[in-house]
Amino acid sequence: MKTLALLLILAIILETVFYVYPFTLLVIIMTVLILGGNSLYWVFIAGVILDLVGLRIMGGNSIFFLLISAIMLRYNRRFNFNNVINVMIFITVTINVYSFIFYQRMADLFITLFLALLLLYLLPWYFPYLAGGKKLKV
Amino acid sequence: MRKKFFSLLTAAVLLYILDYFRLIESARLPAEPLIVGVKKSLYQGFSQLKILPKLVINYDTLVEAVKKSRQLTNENNEMRMKIGELVAENESLRKQLGAPLPASFRFIPADVIAVSRYMEIAIGSQNGVKAGMPVVDGSTFIGRISKTTDRRSLVILLTDNDLNVPVISNRGTRGKVNGQLGKLVLLNQVLQRDPLFLDDIFFTSGEEGFPPKLLIGKVVHIDTDDVDVYKQAQIAPYAEIDLIKKVFVLEER
Structure with a gap:
């Protein structure tokens, strides 16, 4: 859990200080994939912290993150998140929608694919006990 | 669940x-x-790293620049002496002519603490910053304050498509610049009959609450079609947003 918290903090810092890219959303998607329904509090809190640090209207990011989480949890069978290709397509679409709404630009595809692949294989390695028992896993 | x-x-x-x-x-x-x-x-600490790729690419140019810098330092010292004399002369002439002092603004210095879509600066309403105030780096226009809290402010940058700035060129051509969320900004609303050439320099025109004569950038590409009412051009802004550590918020006295 500490690793996840650190990853979220790192993503928030990168997004609000250095580079216009939805790093936090990427980590949120991974969190939902790993923790499933238990990730909702993480999602909400990460959204609030991102708004607070980024000087945006509080709650905006939480709403978006929660809706994405709900879609992932509700339609995980239809999307078939066990397939890496499906996860990558979902991530790319979501990241671009978010980028367009919040930053009015499309996200860098190369960064999206690289980070998504990295996290997809990194997180289950960190949380094998969690990833093993959940419905949503890669 | x-x-x-x-x-x-x-x-x-x-x-x-x-919060809304x-x-x-x-x-x-x-x-x-x-x-x-x-x-x-974090921002100030890591900002040095942003220069690193540029240093590597421009190594030869930098060596020459160092030589030139030494030469310029000597010339600079001579100039300083001359400036001292000229300032004194200028002041006495002003007194004689009774000319008013140049209209001035109060400069509020601010440290840059983040650059994402917006620039974030470490001063807020408790320092007298209000939404709408222009932000500059020297005489280069950076953007406009869009939101403030007690200790922080967000600056909407020249490169953002939510900001429209009326500008005028060194040839007197008027238009409006609008960001495209990239490195270049778009110059539009330029009349077909107005002169517009590559490398023309654009400044703020002083309309719509922006102070006049702040540097915007130079024309790098012109897009003209005789059928259209207006000409368009791409402008490369002078402000190097990623490398700026300190800016000034302008408050009209």
Whole structure:
């Protein structure tokens, strides 16, 4: 859990200080994939912290993150998140929608694919006990 | 799980509404010093790294620049002496002519603490910063304050498509620049009959609340079609947003 918290903090810092890219959303998607329904509090809190640090209207990011989480949890069978290709397509679409709404630009595809692949294989390695028992896993 | 989701979503919506109407502004305050401190140290600390790729690419140019710099330092010392004499002469002439002092603005210095879509600076309403104030780096236009809290402010940058700035060129051609969220900005609303050439320099025209004669950038590409009412051009801004550590907010006295 500490690793996840650190990853979220790192993503928030990168997004609000250095580079216009939805790093936090990427980590949120991974969190939902790993923790499933238990990730909702993480999602909400990460959204609030991102708004607070980024000087945006509080709650905006939480709403978006929660809706994405709900879609992932509700339609995980239809999307078939066990397939890496499906996860990558979902991530790319979501990241671009978010980028367009919040930053009015499309996200860098190369960064999206690289980070998504990295996290997809990194997180289950960190949380094998969690990833093993959940419905949503890669 | 459904109950948990809806309660969190309700909380988020409630939070959004309350913050939209600025009812929980005070809730942000306790976290502000910590956020400003962390962001400032991170941004200022890592900003040196941003120069590294440029240093490597331009190594030869830099060596020449160092030589030139030494030569210029000597010339600079001579110039300083001359300036001292000229300033004294200028002051006495002003007195003689009774000319008014140049219209001035109060410059409020600010440390840059983050650059994402917006630039974030470490001063806020308690320093007298208000939404709409222009932000400059020397005589180069950076952007305009879009939001403030007690200790922080967001600057909407020249490169943002939410900002329209009326400009005028060194040839007197008028137009408006609008960001494209990239490195270049778009110059539009230039009449077909007005002269527009590559490398023309554009300044703020002083309309719509922007101070006049602030540097915007130079024309790098012209897009003209005789059928259209207006000409368009791409302008490369002079402001190097990623490398700026300190800016000034202009307050009209």
